[in-house]
Amino acid sequence: MMVLIGTRDSNVKNGNILNEKCPKCHEENTLDFSIYRKYTHLTMIPLFPVGKLVFIKCNHCQERFNYEDLSETSQLKLRNEKSGSPLWMFLGSIILGVFIIFTINNYFLEKDETSILIKNPLKGDVYDLKLSNGFYSSMRIDKVTSDSIFTTRNDFNASLPYDVDDLNKTENYSNKKVYYSRKDITKLYEEDEIIKITRSPEYLNYNN
Ligand SMILES: [Zn+2]
Numbered sequence: 312m313m314v315l316i317g318t319r320d321s322n323v324k325n326g327n328i329l330n331e332k333c334p335k336c337h338e339e340n341t342l343d344f345s346i347y348r349k350y351t352h353l354t355m356i357p358l359f360p361v362g363k364l365v366f367i368k369c370n371h372c373q374e375r376f377n378y379e380d381l382s383e384t385s386q387l388k389l390r391n392e393k394s395g396s397p398l399w400m401f402l403g404s405i406i407l408g409v410f411i412i413f414t415i416n417n418y419f420l421e422k423d424e425t426s427i428l429i430k431n432p433l434k435g436d437v438y439d440l441k442l443s444n445g446f447y448s449s450m451r452i453d454k455v456t457s458d459s460i461f462t463t464r465n466d467f468n469a470s471l472p473y474d475v476d477d478l479n480k481t482e483n484y485s486n487k488k489v490y491y492s493r494k495d496i497t498k499l500y501e502e503d504e505i506i507k508i509t510r511s512p513e514y515l516n517y518n519n
Pocket of ligand 1: 334372
């Protein structure tokens with residue numbers, strides 16, 4: 312996905328400056344103002360507001376003015392105009408925050424679940440592995456006896472831990488048979504070589 316970062320403006324308030332004469336045509340109460348909020352966005356999702364822009368125009372002579380052209384009283388009045396940033400300008404930051412919390416929470420839940428499942432291996436469990444060569448892969452538990460665990464290794468490796476899920480297909484477990492003692496399996500887990508355990512849903516339902 313292409314990520315575009317930039318800023319955009321949004322009109323947050325319009326009104327008329329009272330008791331002020333137009334610097335050009337000298338008519339009173341003819342100056343209209345528009346306040347715009349500038350905000351950053353990430354691929355069109357607003358992240359947070361960054362600044363404010365004010366436009367002033369006389370509705371009599373149509374001349375445009377800068378904020379600095381106004382009298383000090385009017386400048387102050389304009390500064391006090393309530394033109395807060397609407398909540399949607401923070402949408403991206405809110406989404407990002409929720410996403411980070413969700414990811415951290417999920418990480419701990421997964422870690423917690425793995426520490427429980429490792430103690431009770433079942434046929435059909437899939438163990439995600441961190442290999443000594445730096446790659447990631449998985450193995451499927453085929454059979455569990457009182458002292459041994461029989462597995463089939465995945466034929467493929469992934470370079471990132473999250474990609475292992477994509478490799479978890481029946482046809483990828485062909486012929487690499489490996490068996491471990493229960494002690495060896497515990498050791499692999501303690502040495503962080505088993506990073507995640509996925510139990511097949513039928514067993515999870517059964518446990519509930
Ligand atoms: Zn004017």
